[in-house]
Amino acid sequence: MTTPSNSAASSTIEDDVLDAPTAKRSLAPHCQSIGDVLRLIAPRIRPELVDTTGMTRLYHVADQLPAEMAPFWGLELRLGDRAPRADILWEIAQGNGSISALAGDHVMASSSSSSTSVLKRSAFWDDLSNFALDWRDGPQWKPMLGNVWLEVDSASTEGHELKSCLDKPCMFWGPNKQSKGSDRVLLAALPELGHRFFQLDIDSGHLAKFADALPEGATVFQMGVMGARDVVVTRLCLTGLDCEAAIAWLDQIGWPGDLGTVETVWQNYVDPLGEPALNIDLMPDGVGPKLGVELYAKENAFSTQPWESAFSLLQTAGLARPEKISALRDLPFLEHYALPTWSADGPQVIYPALSCNLHHLKLVIVGAEVIEAKAYVGVLRPPFNQSPTQGGEAEGGGGWR
Template identity: 25%
Template sequence: MFERPLSGGEHPVDFFLWLSAKGRRDVLAGTHAGLPAAFLGQESWRRIRDFARGWEDETSPVHDVCSVWLEFDIRGRLAGVPNPLIFFTIEPHVSPRPVLELLQPRSFDSPELATLRRCWEAIPSSCRYRTVGVLYSRPTEALRLILILKPDEAFSYLERIGWPGAPGKLYQRMAPFFRFHSEIALHVDVHPQGVQPQVGMEIYVDEDAMYRGRGGDCGPLLDLTVKESLCTPGLRDALAVWPGTDTVGLSDGSTVRIERMFHHVKVVSQLDLSLQAKAYTTAEYEVSPPWNR
């Protein structure tokens, strides 16, 4: 997945690596030659490896994690080992405690995580998936919560956890975006000193986009970002033609089928209700050897 701000001008494009529990849990565990030794010189990568080893183990308390993704904030040419952000998704019956105690140094029962515990306990039971992010590469002690909720539930939740803004006014500001899908993904950063001012909302074009990564027409959503002065017309037009497929031949006779998809828009709000938007696109590929042609 790729992230691109929708405002005009030159911007970096960040990218994500998503791993499902049904797929390759071993990729981050360091049990094969895929993870360079230099990575393990960083505490963040050692913690990710230790978590991934538990994720592979059916007897481990972290085995029930549904999925993991790494986000890489790219700012120019990398001079060394990239330091990621890591997010993990769990179902309502699963506690974040064992994963968090592997991925960061603070005990789940520590005073520093008291606000996080309070926010976790306030999550509505209707929330099907809960994601927690450890923001290694950013200068903050905050942890991020990402919660899939109906819009009314999301803004009631902000009120309940003591978000320092005005939830009612933000709801009115965001209301035009809620016609596309019955749910949003709410982003809240939780710092030891309290809930942070910035909040984000992922807007999906339909059910398939949210849960399967293969949504319908992204044009109306992108048109709205232009109408709300969050996106330039030129960038909207470029993103609208991103979805599609290509087949590329390789020198060994294999072919690669690439499927490009538009995933969602995230709208980020500050306390003054000023908004910024980012677009998220994906690309999946499948390699067919020559004997399958």
């Protein structure tokens, strides 16, 4: 789930939590792992989207991830696939405590052994934990790096592969939006990151030519390595392009697909919804055949209503199964919890809200054909630092981390 920002969703929840009365609300359930959070929203996930086998696979991964490591995470659903399965992905970002959790600093003493052991499960995770320390405390990464996304292909793994799928997930890096031009700086650092985590040799010259071809106003909001795949590729995700600029840019970089199909997709899906994002793969010999077009709704609401026109088109085109679209409509979920009275002996960081919503759709184009449609579900459990004094990564006490 590559995402330009979850700030709109989180600011909506934060405003609602602070403004609405709390008299009849229950306290937030204690969640040690992402699996515990998944259990809270599982009643909204119909078996047409994720069946019992699929949920077992998700829990296998989610139960090993400490909840404080991923206040924002999501599921990737293939809308045209008959199998009701999902991949899981999660964000580690500046300002919400997740970097310290990844570094191992803030893993609660009461956390389960399965939650804490993820940091020691492989050489990849050991290096990732060390990287989190450099990111949080060192001068190199903080100015350029805003977030990291990790993704596990839990939908297609089973048996021995399921046991090891968390050892080396796919990894994406997002620029620090507070620093102008950070996406170009981070892009130049991608060969270092790709080699460090995946022993992948990314051609710096190839990458520089790509950067030089970027249109004015375009932003590389995510860049990553699909390291868990059979063929390891470098993926770049862009925003800030209109249809004309996107087609000209794809033509310039030599994307081998049909530009007319891109224009049709833009007219049918992008224009009615809002700003898109484009995903391309960089291969050793050029640009890969897949083009991902991510679709975001202009309206930010806990409802699938903004997506209905796209749902209809996808079903007509045979890209989405009707039962999966129907189940998506039941997903939006927002729960508020009571804010406990602060005390020095009580928890300093609390979680006063939980939401589940359709975050975006993605179409995959190969050649002249749209071959696949996916839905990305976002789950947000924003941490609130209720201490009156500054602590951790919070910008002072008494605020959203």
